[in-house]
Amino acid sequence: MGDVRAPVAGLPPVAALVLAAGGGRRLGGRPKALLAYRGRPLLEHAVAVVRGGGCAPVHVVLGAERERVAATAELAGCAVVANPDWASGLGSSLRAGLASLPPGCSAALVALVDTPGVTPAAVARLLAAHRAGAALAAACYGGGRGHPVLIGARYFGEAAAGARGDTGARALLAARAGELVLVECGDVAAPDDVDTPQDWARWSGQPGQPGWPGSLGQSG
Known part of the structure; x- marks a missing residue:
């Protein structure tokens, strides 16, 4: 899966928060976490990316069909975080994920399950950038801000307070724009997210027919 990095010994860990609680409303009501990508659930790909980039521990936030997702995807070594309020939007998943982190993490790398173009190299x-002193950073693509986003521990409370609806960390990044370090990743990753069957067809090779929801049973 590309450039695999191990956590740096002796330095505070950077945790990963993989937000995977959504119900995939525009994908026919199937959780994006279970879309089949390269023959396995998309969630497994997202976990492998953040691990490969050097994050540890990895916390996975689940919501829609949580028990099915947890039983289907291989999540050994991950902390699974339940978000019963997942239907209210991404913000609730970010709050749940941040609240779950153990003491001692220097930062959290926030990744979305529906960005299959993000690579371990981008995470690394x-x-x-964080090891070099950035407490707030985001991947950018051709100068435009995208995902993943790295939030230093000093901002955890502010990030949680501003995470409402589907805004995620947007309020924090806007308020702290002067402190945000943009890290160009356009040469090693792609920012596209998956919201519709047509989006998914571009990644999975499945026909983008109206009403096609994607499922674990279809190969990617």
Whole structure:
């Protein structure tokens, strides 16, 4: 899966928060976490990416069909975080994820399950920026801000307070724009997210027919 990095010994860990609680309303009501990508659930790909980039521990936030997702995807070594309020939007998943982190983490790398173009190399670049002193960083693509986003521990409370509806960390990034380090990743990753069957067809090779929801039973 590309450039695999191990956590740096002797330095405070950077945790990963993989937000995977959504119900995939525009994908026919199937959780994006279970879309089949390269023959396995998309959630497994997202976990492998953040691990490969050097994050540890990895916390996975689940909501829609949580028990089915947890039983289907291989999540060994991950902390699974339940978000019963997942239907209210991404913000509730970010709050649940941040609240679940153990003491001692220097930062959290926030990744979305529906961005299959993000790579371990992109994650590693954000971690390198953090090791170099950035407390708030985001991947950018051709100068435009995207995902993943790295939030230093000093901002956890502010990030949680501003995470409402589907805004996620947007309020924090806007309020702290002067402190945000943008890390160009356009040469090693792609920012596209998956919201519709047509979006998914571009990644999975499945026909983007109206009403096609995607499922674990279809190969990617």
